[in-house]
Amino acid sequence: MVETADLWPLGTGRTASGSLTVAGHDLVALADAYGTPAYVFDDATIRDTCRRYRAALATHAPGASRVHYAGKAWLATGLARLIAAEGLGLDVVSAGELAVALRAGADPAMIHLHGNATPTDEVRLALAAGIGQIVIDSLDALQRLVPLVAGRQRPQPVALRLTPEVAAETHHHIQTGHASAKFGLPLAALDAAARALAAADGMVLTALHAHLGSQIFSAAPFAAAIEVLLACAVRLRDAHQIVIDEINIGGGLGVPTAGGQAPLSIEAYAAALGTALRDGCRRHGFAPLRLVIEPGRSIIARAGVALYRVIASKPLPAGSDAARYLHLDGGMGDNIRPALYGAQYHAVLAAQPDAPADETVHLAGRYCESGDVLIHGIPLPRAAIGDVVALASAGAYTLSMASNYNWVPRPPALLLRRDGVRLLQRRETIEDMLARDVPVVPA
Ligand SMILES: Cc1ncc(COP(=O)(O)O)c(C=O)c1O
Known part of the structure; x- marks a missing residue:
């Protein structure tokens, strides 16, 4: 062993x-x-991993960078409490996951709602809860959000999830960044999204988001996707006068589950992300942008x-x-x-x-x-x-x-x-x- x-x-x-x-x-x-069957979870492993993620981001992407646990990997009220106590935010993809997070007492401002087909009722529940960010996956989702946020005094922060056309090496069922993936707004739709956002009054675009897939063991695709998102941020700034302050590169760091796979350490992963973002911001004339990551598997698998x-x-x-x-x-x-x-x-x-x-x-x-x-x-x-x-x-x-x-x-x-x-x-x-x-x- x-x-x-x-x-x-x-x-x-x-x-x-x-x-x-x-x-x-x-x-x-x-x-x-x-x-039996029964699942046991080691409290110390979860906490240690959360701390390593936070420390690595603090070192390599200082500022207001944040780690959000992707609840889809596994969520229970007690786990959400533990995650929140470790200072992580939470990503949810349904009213059910949201209910668990709220029941755990998680700060709604630290919760993001994702989803490529979230029913309107569930989006309403998230808005009513005062959720920190809605991640928009398509032009249709954007249009559906318009009447739900219209007239808000405090505009709802939103992110655009883009398909960065970066194919990470992993099983095709858990690959999400390539052009034909079911998730995310095609890059070609960025201008249309920007125009729709400019016309809407109750939301503010704060972040660009990409998630490449799961079980990724190399830093290169993440760095490539950051560059794509920064190029989109340039386009928003120069053509639409929209200035974002956050890049969210999703989750996906791989963990070995069978032995023999060489893991990419949390620290090496964070260093690669931090370098790509810092260099890219400098090159494109941005003040350092906030980095958000959304690990799921790498926090809870082991x-x-x-x-x-x-x-x-x-x-x-x-x-x-x-x-x-x-x-x-x-x-x-x-x-x-x-x-x-x-x-x-x-x-x-x-x-x-x-x-x-x-x-x-x-x-x-x-x-x-x-x-x-x-x-x-x-x-x-x-x-x-x-x-x-x-x-x-x-x-x-x-x-x-x-x-x-x-x-x-x-x-x-x-x-x-x-x-x-x-x-x-x-x-x-x-x-x-x-x-x-x-x-x-x-x-
Ligand atoms: C948008 C998004 N963020 C984060 C994750 C978490 O990915 P992982 O568990 O591989 O870290 C997923 C997983 O599918 C996802 O879809």
Whole structure:
């Protein structure tokens, strides 16, 4: 497990008998106490990452630069409180995420609303809450906002999300900066947007935004996108007399989830962004602009560990690429990423994380899809029925994308601290699911 140490939370250790611990809590004991599947999150890893992001921006993009956590990676009231306490803002994409952020007591001025198809009612709720910024994704979204903000005494700050035509190297499902991406205003629509903004009276354009996608391991595309946004800022200034004060380069910093991927450190990432922005501002004659970033995955992925139990196994014919399937009690219902875009993970047996491997297995989920395999071909010690499997770097885009496929309740989420365990979300029950199902028999 040595070469995969950076896939596990910072507070990972061992009990006296060698079982895996996080923040001093035995993961096998937690699986016994809370059942499986279950997701545990290390408080220390989340806080440390937030602090590193803030410190790196303070060093490399000083001024009013800000880090916003992208709640889509995973959001719960307790997590939003923790994030706000660490001084980060929050990005939300729906009235549901907004409700969680407000329930957590997050300052509305530190919340941004994103979305390529946010229903008008949800935009109204965000405006009523006094949200800090609405990120406009299209000319249609801009036009829809016009009557909603008309006549406001204090104009609503807005950002334009542009498609910068920078294709970052990542899976095409999580690539969003190329010209044909579904997100963002085409560069060619910038002038039309500027004219519509000039004609509208209740909003003020403060920022240009781009998000290139997720799981990006190189700084170059971010720097390239900053240059594109600055060129747009020049056009707004020179042709439309609109002066922005913020560049938002979205999220997307990659994190290894399976070992073998070389991470770009938060510090190196911030340094590259800071240099690109500083040099670009100087070249284009801007006073230093505020830099905003929106990391999601890189804050929450490593903090999270998913716990499953082995329910059954199936031997595979000789010559197969694995000795057998281990069937787990979770899978694509709580983590769709392997099935959706081939995401790779690393796992160990929680009771013996350092034991040598005896066999290569496929870790199969419980859901009725052949594609529901969490890990293909992982070497593990010989597992027995009932053993707990711990899946590393499982915190991002797992629970937040969870479903009730096969009418299976969603797992609980626990926050682990040295001083105790806090339940962030309880396990869903069958009663929860039945509560929204109307038992009407059609006549
Ligand atoms: C606009 C925007 N910002 C930030 C993020 C967060 O990206 P990541 O979790 O890769 O950091 C996303 C993710 O899709 C996004 O769409």
